[in-house]
Amino acid sequence: MTILVTGGAGYIGSHMVLALLDAGEPVVVVDNLSTGFRSAVPEPAILVEGNIGNQDLVRRVIDAHRVRAIIHFAGSIVVPDSVTDPLGYYLNNTVNSRALIEVAVQTGVRSFIFSSTAAVYGNPTEIPVKEDAVLKPVSPYGTSKLMTELMLADTAFAHDLRYVALRYFNVAGADPAGRAGQSTPRATHLIKVACETALGKRASMDVFGTDYPTSDGTCIRDYIHVSDLVAAHMVALRYLEGGGASDVFNCGYSSGYSVLEVIEAVKRAAGGPFPVNLAARRPGDPKAIVADSTKIRSRLGWEPKLADLDLIVTHALAWERSLKR
Numbered sequence: 001m002t003i004l005v006t007g008g009a010g011y012i013g014s015h016m017v018l019a020l021l022d023a024g025e026p027v028v029v030v031d032n033l034s035t036g037f038r039s040a041v042p043e044p045a046i047l048v049e050g051n052i053g054n055q056d057l058v059r060r061v062i063d064a065h066r067v068r069a070i071i072h073f074a075g076s077i078v079v080p081d082s083v084t085d086p087l088g089y090y091l092n093n094t095v096n097s098r099a100l101i102e103v104a105v106q107t108g109v110r111s112f113i114f115s116s117t118a119a120v121y122g123n124p125t126e127i128p129v130k131e132d133a134v135l136k137p138v139s140p141y142g143t144s145k146l147m148t149e150l151m152l153a154d155t156a157f158a159h160d161l162r163y164v165a166l167r168y169f170n171v172a173g174a175d176p177a178g179r180a181g182q183s184t185p186r187a188t189h190l191i192k193v194a195c196e197t198a199l200g201k202r203a204s205m206d207v208f209g210t211d212y213p214t215s216d217g218t219c220i221r222d223y224i225h226v227s228d229l230v231a232a233h234m235v236a237l238r239y240l241e242g243g244g245a246s247d248v249f250n251c252g253y254s255s256g257y258s259v260l261e262v263i264e265a266v267k268r269a270a271g272g273p274f275p276v277n278l279a280a281r282r283p284g285d286p287k288a289i290v291a292d293s294t295k296i297r298s299r300l301g302w303e304p305k306l307a308d309l310d311l312i313v314t315h316a317l318a319w320e321r322s323l324k325r
């Protein structure tokens with residue numbers, strides 16, 4: 001039986017596919033390739049090009065490949081874009097997820113892992129933030145993900161479906177073996193943008209907001225290595241397939257870095273400075289958000305192995321150097 005990875009041609013999804021294949025699992029990917037790459041899906045995984053909102057397509061894939069579990073990454077992820085295009089985000093992240101969940105129920109898929117986000121917390125009042133904190137997103141992106149979490153909870157109550165929602169903090173880095181990394185053009189991830197600037201692929205980069213009530217005036221985030229994040233999905237899959245109950249877990253390191261601290265780390269890795277512009281705040285950006293990851297460590301036994309900002313940056317920069325300009 002097979003694992004279905006939606007969005008498996010994208011940044012995090014392609015790392016997930018590698019981890020599943022490394023573990024001997026058969027994998028099928030559904031991806032519309034709007035931001036992913038066919039070349040990012042390694043053999044022997046099977047790529048089906050299409051939209052997860054196409055229920056007939058997804059049903060055929062599940063039936064043909066005897067899918068036993070779904071790991072759902074497909075969606076839109078740029079917070080500022082969600083502010084200017086909320087309906088697009090509710091369609092791609094919420095409506096399409098509802099369609100996917102419905103097909104999972106209809107076809108008897110019992111395990112579902114959802115790629116959620118720390119954006120569901122908005123501006124948390126306590127740092128680090130725990131899973132039981134008030135959920136008050138400040139962007140349509142965060143709201144679209146929270147709506148999917150709520151749909152999963154209601155569906156799991158009514159049907160024979162169990163799920164884990166993993167609330168990601170800031171994902172960065174690349175496969176340590178150099179097999180995958182962040183390749184999306186015009187990416188907005190801070191470490192990706194800084195690495196591109198350090199290598200001259202961008203003329204300069206912007207720091208959005210220097211007047212936040214933080215140590216240096218810039219936003220603070222918890223950065224998690226993509227390979228550690230994928231490992232969290234693996235333990236979540238084993239947990240569900242071992243009979244674990246539906247639940248929600250933070251995925252982060254419980255330590256935060258400011259935007260300027262991250263830029264300094266990239267400068268260290270690159271061996272020199274690069275042009276950085278100070279700009280106004282962007283709408284939808286919380287001042288600080290750091291994970292309390294106690295729950296996933298204690299309940300699922302997740303132990304990160306790459307929890308070091310300089311290591312994350314080193315892997316991201318190595319991947320960026322491997323890409324054509």
